[in-house]
Amino acid sequence: MKNLANLNITPFTNEEVMKLIKLYQYKGKDYYYQEKMQSDLDTIIKQTVEKDCYEFADYLSLAITDNRKNLIIKKGNQPKNIEEKFLTNLKVILSKIQADVSQFEFITNDVLSLNKMLYKGIHDISFNTTKVKVKTNMLYEEKKLSMRDSLQELLSKYEALCNSGKYEITYIIVNFYVDLINMNLFNYGNDIISLIMIYILLLKANFKVFKFVSFFQLLNLHKATFKNVVLQANYNYEEGFSKTAPLQKFIIDLMLQGYDKIEAMVHEYSFDSAINKSDNIENTIYKLPQIFTKDDIRERHPYVSESTINRTLQKLRDQDIIRPNGVGRSASWIRLVSVDSFNPDYKQMELFSDENGDNSNDDSTELIEGFNFNLDEK
Secondary structure, X not given: OHHHHOOOOOOOOHXXXXXXXXXXXXXXXXXXXXXXXXXXXXXXXXXXHHHHHHHHHHHOOOOOOHHHHHHHHOOOOOOOOHHHHHHHHHHHHHHHHHHOHHHOOOOXXXXXXXXXXXXXXOOOOOEOEEEEEEEEOOEEEEEEEEOHHHHHHHHHHHHHHHHHOOOOHHHHHHHHHHHHHHHOOEOXXXXXXXXXXXXXHHHHOOOOHHHHOOHHHHHHHOHHHHHHHHHHHHOOOOOOOOOOHHHHHHHHHHHHHHHHHHHHHHHHHHHHHHOOHXXXXXXXXXXXXXXXXXXXXXXXXXXXXXXXXXXXXXXXXXXXXXXXXOOOOOOEEEEOOOHHHOOOOOOOOOOOEOOOOOEOOHXXXXXXXXXXXXXXXX
């Protein structure tokens, strides 16, 4: 427990201060986001959990086909091997966390239970032991102590630092995480349980961004960068000179990306509540890259049912606007028409026409005729 035990007030650069200000401005809107999408909140959280499971499985390079992932995560099919069993357990854990993260307490039994649940039917999880020298009379003798006590000391220190009000919460969480991955608490699964812990602590710190946006999707997207900043944080850890600033910057950037996604979700949600959902999905398809997937649509419309998405895709396919590209969950769609050819029924205003409808300025006419609406603009 080298980091939390020796936490110092670290100065932030101007850029980092501005990012933190932006982060807390977003955080202040959490209840607005929740209220705005309250009617579909359960659906959104369910889809967030499912996406977290998919992305975490990919992050860990689990040897499970996309079809089997879909059956296990969405349909609840029985696992056929150890990796599928792990994925089943993972969904149970993430669902419980999203249902009520406040149930998790800063006690060793909760962390132990979490790891046991993750590897239920796979591994027997127990605390490691460490050897310490204890003076008995005039001699020193070695004794084995359970890492349970070390974990409780770490959890108590974390809670005390949070309650002190002296340190920014993401700074405490990052240092807690680095301590956790270096303590080698359990006989199995230390790295994975540490990742789940940082996910829990961010939610417990009332960063509700990861109720709407997949934490593990963003993490997987920046997997190489994450592993690099963790290596930097571990360098010189034993000497007490761990550099956690790059890791904290990474976590802050991750949350800012998540909040940007929520802003887009709320924007789309407002449109969906005012117009036909199928029409809005169709409009989104014209804004997406020419090759897109159903996941691209789900990301922008997490509250729209699977049947509505499928019905819209079927309609556009019958109209020869799109066509499928491959099969299965990894399949994509190809838009056959260009954005420029998507012309809603409207008549452009001829700003420079005279009252008889004739254009009085040839240059201006050329400008208007050459103008195209940018469908990407919001």
